[in-house]
Amino acid sequence: MFHIENVKVNGIIEIDHLSIEANKVTCIIGKSGSGKSTFLRLVNHLISPNEGNIYFKGKNLSEMDPVQLRRYITMVPQTPVIFDGTVRDNLQIGQKLSGQRVSTDEELDRCLHQLDLHKTLAAQAGELSGGEKQRLALARAMLLDAEVFLLDEPSSALDHTTASKVIHAFVDFIKATNKTLIMITHDLALAQELADTMIDMNRFSKSVVAGGVSK
Numbered sequence: 001m002f003h004i005e006n007v008k009v010n011g012i013i014e015i016d017h018l019s020i021e022a023n024k025v026t027c028i029i030g031k032s033g034s035g036k037s038t039f040l041r042l043v044n045h046l047i048s049p050n051e052g053n054i055y056f057k058g059k060n061l062s063e064m065d066p067v068q069l070r071r072y073i074t075m076v077p078q079t080p081v082i083f084d085g086t087v088r089d090n091l092q093i094g095q096k097l098s099g100q101r102v103s104t105d106e107e108l109d110r111c112l113h114q115l116d117l118h119k120t121l122a123a124q125a126g127e128l129s130g131g132e133k134q135r136l137a138l139a140r141a142m143l144l145d146a147e148v149f150l151l152d153e154p155s156s157a158l159d160h161t162t163a164s165k166v167i168h169a170f171v172d173f174i175k176a177t178n179k180t181l182i183m184i185t186h187d188l189a190l191a192q193e194l195a196d197t198m199i200d201m202n203r204f205s206k207s208v209v210a211g212g213v214s215k
């Protein structure tokens with residue numbers, strides 16, 4: 001699905017060849033500062049490489065229509081973006097912006113419960129805790145008709161039990177709907193359990209040196 005060829009990003013990462021398969025769970029691991037978030041931003045075309053090419057479904061990312069690309073790929077960043085308004089507004093906004101059918105309250109509730117978020121749809125999203133906002137952003141992503149989901153440490157604000165439950169639910173959704181998941185995680189045990197493939201970013205990092213991260 002993604003083919004990365006001779007890519008260099010400004011002293012951060014250097015990748016000769018790397019492929020990511022469709023309909024699989026790929027976990028990105030690596031030291032802090034090794035370039036994991038930079039890698040996700042690259043495949044989401046939020047940044048471009050200084051050299052090399054990234055192909056998505058056989059097409060060069062740099063030549064794809066950005067609007068079309070956003071329909072295929074959705075990303076949940078480390079710090080979720082929460083809009084002013086209710087939980088319902090926040091869940092439906094992505095669907096409205098992408099011209100999809102808007103889910104019913106029953107469907108929205110089901111999605112929240114899958115992610116262990118027990119808030120009413122009328123609750124003000126701005127008043128949720130950090131971990132609740134993270135789950136709200138994951139639920140919003142799950143409601144989109146995307147093919148590829150990029151998650152940047154999706155459970156960093158959650159306790160271990162909730163994190164495990166939420167990530168398992170998200171992976172179940174990916175498997176049940178035949179989607180592709182690329183997820184950064186610091187939880188090696190969870191990555192080993194859930195990933196079809198793991199990418200160790202230390203291998204491609206220009207900032208990581210033996211024994212630590214370079215200055």
Ligand SMILES: Nc1ncnc2c1ncn2[C@@H]1O[C@H](COP(=O)(O)OP(=O)(O)OP(=O)(O)O)[C@@H](O)[C@H]1O
Binds near residue numbers: 030034039207
């Ligand atoms: N826009 C940028 N311009 C210059 N350097 C950057 C930029 N974004 C990130 N970096 C640098 O690139 C390196 C990798 O950063 P990145 O956020 O990708 O790492 P990470 O592996 O996701 O780290 P963490 O696990 O701590 O979130 C860091 O040294 C960072 O300072």
